[in-house]
Amino acid sequence: xxxxxxxxxxxxxxxxxxxxxxxxxxxxxxxxxxxxxxxxxxxxxxxxxxxxxxxxxxxxxxxxxxxxxxxxxxxxxxxxxxxxxxxxxxxxxxxxxxxxxxxxxxxxxxxxxxxxxxxxxxxxxxxxxxxxxxxxxxxxxxxxxxxxxxxxxxxxxxxxxxxxxxxxxxxxxxxxxxxxxxxxxxxxxxxxxxxxxxxxxxxxxxxxxxxxxxxxxxxxxxxxxxxxxxxxxxxxxxxxxxxxxxxxxxxxxxxxxxxxxxxxxxxxxxxxxxxxxxxxxxxxxxxxxxxxxxxxxxxxxxxxxxxxxxxxxxxxxxxxxxxxxx
Numbered sequence: 001x002x003x004x005x006x007x008x009x010x011x012x013x014x015x016x017x018x019x020x021x022x023x024x025x026x027x028x029x030x031x032x033x034x035x036x037x038x039x040x041x042x043x044x045x046x047x048x049x050x051x052x053x054x055x056x057x058x059x060x061x062x063x064x065x066x067x068x069x070x071x072x073x074x075x076x077x078x079x080x081x082x083x084x085x086x087x088x089x090x091x092x093x094x095x096x097x098x099x100x101x102x103x104x105x106x107x108x109x110x111x112x113x114x115x116x117x118x119x120x121x122x123x124x125x126x127x128x129x130x131x132x133x134x135x136x137x138x139x140x141x142x143x144x145x146x147x148x149x150x151x152x153x154x155x156x157x158x159x160x161x162x163x164x165x166x167x168x169x170x171x172x173x174x175x176x177x178x179x180x181x182x183x184x185x186x187x188x189x190x191x192x193x194x195x196x197x198x199x200x201x202x203x204x205x206x207x208x209x210x211x212x213x214x215x216x217x218x219x220x221x222x223x224x225x226x227x228x229x230x231x232x233x234x235x236x237x238x239x240x241x242x243x244x245x246x247x248x249x250x251x252x253x254x255x256x257x258x259x260x261x262x263x264x265x266x267x268x269x270x271x272x273x274x275x276x277x278x279x280x281x282x283x284x285x286x287x288x289x290x291x292x293x294x295x296x297x298x299x300x301x302x303x304x305x306x307x308x309x310x311x312x313x314x315x316x317x318x319x320x321x322x323x324x325x326x
Contacts, residue, residue, distance in 0.1 A: 014049035018110040032064040074136040109174035114159035164325035202312040265302035289323040
């Protein structure tokens, strides 16, 4: 049964997210150590119900173990031990990884380990026969298979989460993914889809005005596809659009649209003050939280129910302070 309403700030459960086991402090790395991430293990653990996995240990390579690397064709690399390059262990590695991947449809995100030939998201070296790496890089074998099996699943490296824009974008996608799965569900009605879209209009607009218009047309009643096909098309378009961080100018456009909802209830001088702060954000003098907090204060008092329920105001838990850095 889909949830009737979703609020990132009022969750009564944790969101299921996959993660490389070493990032939670498990001693599963090649040297018997770990790569614990404070941000993942502390800050995000209040909101995420982690499913941890180490594909190298699952494949039976042991801990500690010889180092692994990728070789051959960057588009289809093989996995070998660094000092036993004649021994291709790709099939052994992928057998357990593929079995694990078959049971991840319940996840709303995945955090992988950077620089790993197994779990790296990008820039993983693939070596030639002469021992030198190709110019072209790859994802780790496990993450490459994860991307292919679940192309709409939000996936990010632990190291990239140190970038405020990438961190904000990953968390936004995880919560949107979870929201859609639980409020729209597997057997939705048009009412479910329209209700979800109604809450996400301004969040989508902040990422792409063309997509904002496209999704509106998709649910306008003129699209001949059945509801399940519409749901799949809508979700794919939504997640692909949200995968690129929103630009500052787009946020400003949305904020100015929202100020318009105060036209009949708030004095012009107050609206101008809000617009001045939006302009400060446009120039990079303040962060997004500044105009957002000011605008949200007035909309909570004077805005309609429709505006108050916009996911744009809290697409992820406010206590994380994400918008204080973007």
